Amino acid sequence: MIEIIQADGTREQAVIAAMRQRAAEQNSEIERAVRAVMEDVRARGLEAVRECSLRFDGREPYEITREQMEAAYAACPPELIRAMEHAAANIRDYNEKLLHRSVEWASPDGGRVGRVVRGLTRVGIYVPGGTAAYPSSVLMNAVPARVAGVEEIVMVTPPTENLSNAVLAAAKIAGVDRCIAVGGAQAVAALTWGAGFIPRVDKLVGPGNAYVATAKRLAYGTLDIDMVAGPSEVLVIADGSADPRFVAADLLSQAEHDKLASAVLLTTSGALAEAVRAEIVRQTGYLSRSEIMECSLRDFGCAIVCRDLEEAAALANEIAPEHLEIMTEEPRALLPAIRNAGAVFLGAWSPEPLGDYLAGPDHVLPTSGTARFFSPLSVESFLKSMSVIEYSRESLFPIREEIIALAETEKLTAHANSIRVRFEAAGARGEGK
Numbered sequence: 001m002i003e004i005i006q007a008d009g010t011r012e013q014a015v016i017a018a019m020r021q022r023a024a025e026q027n028s029e030i031e032r033a034v035r036a037v038m039e040d041v042r043a044r045g046l047e048a049v050r051e052c053s054l055r056f057d058g059r060e061p062y063e064i065t066r067e068q069m070e071a072a073y074a075a076c077p078p079e080l081i082r083a084m085e086h087a088a089a090n091i092r093d094y095n096e097k098l099l100h101r102s103v104e105w106a107s108p109d110g111g112r113v114g115r116v117v118r119g120l121t122r123v124g125i126y127v128p129g130g131t132a133a134y135p136s137s138v139l140m141n142a143v144p145a146r147v148a149g150v151e152e153i154v155m156v157t158p159p160t161e162n163l164s165n166a167v168l169a170a171a172k173i174a175g176v177d178r179c180i181a182v183g184g185a186q187a188v189a190a191l192t193w194g195a196g197f198i199p200r201v202d203k204l205v206g207p208g209n210a211y212v213a214t215a216k217r218l219a220y221g222t223l224d225i226d227m228v229a230g231p232s233e234v235l236v237i238a239d240g241s242a243d244p245r246f247v248a249a250d251l252l253s254q255a256e257h258d259k260l261a262s263a264v265l266l267t268t269s270g271a272l273a274e275a276v277r278a279e280i281v282r283q284t285g286y287l288s289r290s291e292i293m294e295c296s297l298r299d300f301g302c303a304i305v306c307r308d309l310e311e312a313a314a315l316a317n318e319i320a321p322e323h324l325e326i327m328t329e330e331p332r333a334l335l336p337a338i339r340n341a342g343a344v345f346l347g348a349w350s351p352e353p354l355g356d357y358l359a360g361p362d363h364v365l366p367t368s369g370t371a372r373f374f375s376p377l378s379v380e381s382f383l384k385s386m387s388v389i390e391y392s393r394e395s396l397f398p399i400r401e402e403i404i405a406l407a408e409t410e411k412l413t414a415h416a417n418s419i420r421v422r423f424e425a426a427g428a429r430g431e432g433k
Helices: 011-025 028-044 046-057 066-075 078-098 135-148 165-174 184-193 210-219 244-255 270-284 290-300 309-319 331-337 352-357 393-409 413-428
Strands: 003-006 062-064 103-106 112-119 122-126 152-157 178-181 203-205 233-238 262-267 301-305 323-327 343-346 383-390
Touching (some): 011 290, 028 046, 184 203, 233 309, 244 290, 262 270, 290 301, 343 352
Parallel strands (some): 003 301, 152 178
Antiparallel strands (some): 112 383
16 A cells, blocks of 8 residues: 655655665675675686575576577567567667767867777676566667677576576577676676686676675776666656556556565646555556565555646656656656656656567666666667877967966976977977978
């Protein structure tokens, strides 16, 4: 049962604080355990990875062959293969349209400047597998990397029963180069420093449990990461025109992830809030993960009745949710007021699971309020750029004294000398200007 709150400036702030506090499950005990694993793997390499895998997963890490991936693809039902290939095509199309290109242009001083864009050399994608199989995570992580031109994509996933044919088929469809059955903090450590047949990567992306998230945070700086993801969340803004069945269904679609998931309704209609609460009770009765959903909604779910949609939008921006659905009479009209969200879903026929699986934009999104400054995973996450500067003597000469003045102001005389010596040499050769 979700609580219904009248927005009064205080109670909703307590809700926001509780949502953000969920990220604190990365507590000191988890960090100590993860740090020990990371340091052990860094020191002893593959031997430490093997010991951790045996202790936590019951078997040593191993590499899945290309033939096994092909066999898994062949074993999947045709309708599942069609769905995954459709999803991959949409993800590919979306990211191709976002792809940055190398570009150069003439500078105002007469030189040439620009940037060269390159895909990263090797990236790792982490696909969780402790509680379920997630072929969609394979597609969402690997396809944008392939579009970016990453040279090698290495997938790691725990060696559990959830390393299914669907997961391996998705790896084939997405263009994964290597698939290694290893999970947890030991997988993150192995990809950070390299461990035997597990290579070091430049960047690691993908969701995981609190141990994986903590390991990624500790690894950042040695490699790049996408983000430190917390529990899933959805926020729905709805007015009296919304169908309470749809709103309830979408709140439940996130509440079923785990007991720390958050599902919040911001509405201008008290009647809708009551109807949604009744629908949640009805729908929970026939859904399979009802116990998880009930805990999630009890602890991190609520309906907040706002004065108007402007207040709802302001509160949504403060919460900065992972998923934001707008179910109002004119959903697009509210979009300009939204500044902070991982993904925005406009209208009753754009439910959050559409984004999770098939629409094309990525489902790896910032959580716990970090949408204030993080962006979703995309092709841009797998690109890096290098600045390009090319001046001739003729274009450098008119600005030489300005560069020298700036360098000497900062007491960097060698910088100034680097400019001055060029024109002293030119004068000595009788080249003049």
